[in-house]
Amino acid sequence: MSAETLTWLNNNTLIGFTTKRGTAWHYRASRQGDEPNHYPGPIPVDDVKRRLFPWEPVEGTIETTYLTGDGVTRLTDPDRKAIIRPDTGRILGVFKQGFRIHEYKRWLVDHIETILDDDLSIGSAGLLKGGAVAWVQVEVPDTCTTPEGIAFRPFLSAATSLDGSLSSTYQTGAQLIVCDNTLSAALATNNAKRVKIKHSRRSLDHVADVRDALGIIHQIADGFAAEVQRLCRIEVSRKDWTTFLERHVPVPKEGGRKRTLAENKRHTLARLWDYDPRVSPWQGTAFGVVQAVNTFTHHNQTVRGAARAERNMHRMVTGGVDDLDLATLQTLEKVLNRPLLTATV
Template sequence: MAHCVESMAFTGATPWHGLGKQLTENQPIEVWAQEAGMDWEIKETPVRFMSDGNHEKSALLTYPERKVLFRSDTQEPLSVVSQRYQVVQPREILEFYRDLTEMSGFQLHTAGVLKGGRKVWALAKTGQSTLLRGNDLVEGYVLLATACDGTLATTAQFTSVRVVCHNTLSIALDKGQGVVRVPHSTQFNPQAVKDELGISVTSWDAFMYRMKHLSERKVSHKEAEDFFLTLFSTQSQGNATPLATQPMKKALALYEGHGRGAELNTAKGTALGLLNSITEFIDHERRAHSQDHRLDSAWFGQGATLKQKALNQSLALLA
């Protein structure tokens, strides 16, 4: 089976997905580029095609509105894009963190290549953390990722990690605070992204303020059932139909005491416990072809979407 994660590096404990090469902390960007498999470039060339070979005037022609992106090291094609498409190089993703790690106390935590080079990312610790009651520690990170296959704009966002279970949750609150997206139709400007994200540094405090209140919001059995029924439902001809189901049952079991940290005061019988059960389900328990496919979904795909829906639903309980 083809792997979604082609290469990656990490520091500290082995990540929840169990993938990658371990590095010691405070390695230079150059080492990260090599060990994370990001020391190559995205090249581009015009789309060319051969006209009908049976025609007397057959020739190699160029389609001027499109170009092919390919890897400099393997020559493998990555995608076909418009001429307006602005490439963001794997090395640029790492270079984004150079001044943050050298002057602002950030530490690169993971970086790597997904889907044969179509998607690359790097994740760094910000140094921010909050200890909720019962020693439930949550740490702050910044994730920068891009894709050249049309699945993702270049995206910088604050991300939280619940240490007891390594569950990840993107911090996207009111008015998009905590996330900056740069479409590939425009030039990626790292400093502009940092400036815009810097305006949202208070997002961490706002996020943890709400997490604290979620940890204090007691939830009845009926409210918990309604939460999962709403979350695991599809719209069919105007009617919400629960996906009754193994996923819903598994998430409910995690909430009811089988999840990591489910017995902590912050999680047991609380709205935060509901949210934690979903992040754990997505990161650790949801069916996936492999752990690397699980990572891709949890950060960028359907898993990330379900986490955001769960965050919105749990925050609605505070209203």
């Protein structure tokens, strides 16, 4: 990873509760005079606003020029507008006039500020894609540990975008301490809590939905712990694991790059299953299978077009974690020939 990427992560992400979960992998000690981006406890709301969201997006017109035989011609498109980050001059997106900006301070900070108290605080926040995507994550102050020895931190994330890539999204999740992975809070259910609000003219009609979503974070810990316990009790034999790998990572019969990539992926998953402390303690269980695939995706899978940290964060805020864990359990269901997905958490 380049120094530029590390600098971006350290300047545009804030990480809280480091005494509970340690520093982020991209952490670098601040130089004298620099303000550190890691906090031993919760991140103050004012710091999120001051350090990440001191600017407000603005709208601009869409104009273009082209050469004709008569000279330079200039056109303006009245049906479209640009969304601009004024402090950098960067154009973040181009949209039809009906697109509504969801300002970061309002949609990510003001909305969640209503639920913050002694038991709920900001645990992380940041900007991605040059400021085109942002998130704020709310956490409980104490790390939870299941009887199976799995330490996790339940959270609710609020995220939105200025480039149209993400509706304003509020959803639950769980951060595992041992590997810094994000798992679905629902884990073994397709009913993960997620509220999405499009950037449309009627955005404000759905604010009540946001308030409802933010009120459930206290319910996450018990539900996640119960699902972990249930999955840890489901046995996965060596033969089952081999069959799962065959279905999860089919290896093409013909030689070439695709076959090599598939074989390498299987080899890495097998190594995680047998030897990696982030996975091997739960070897032989359905939870171990979920953890193997999730760990591979977070830390080993080839990443193109973005830094790994940015891709992982984007997966978290868009709900890709729910899809990943759900797909893993759907495949394992077929291998074990038994239902693994529950109707509710």
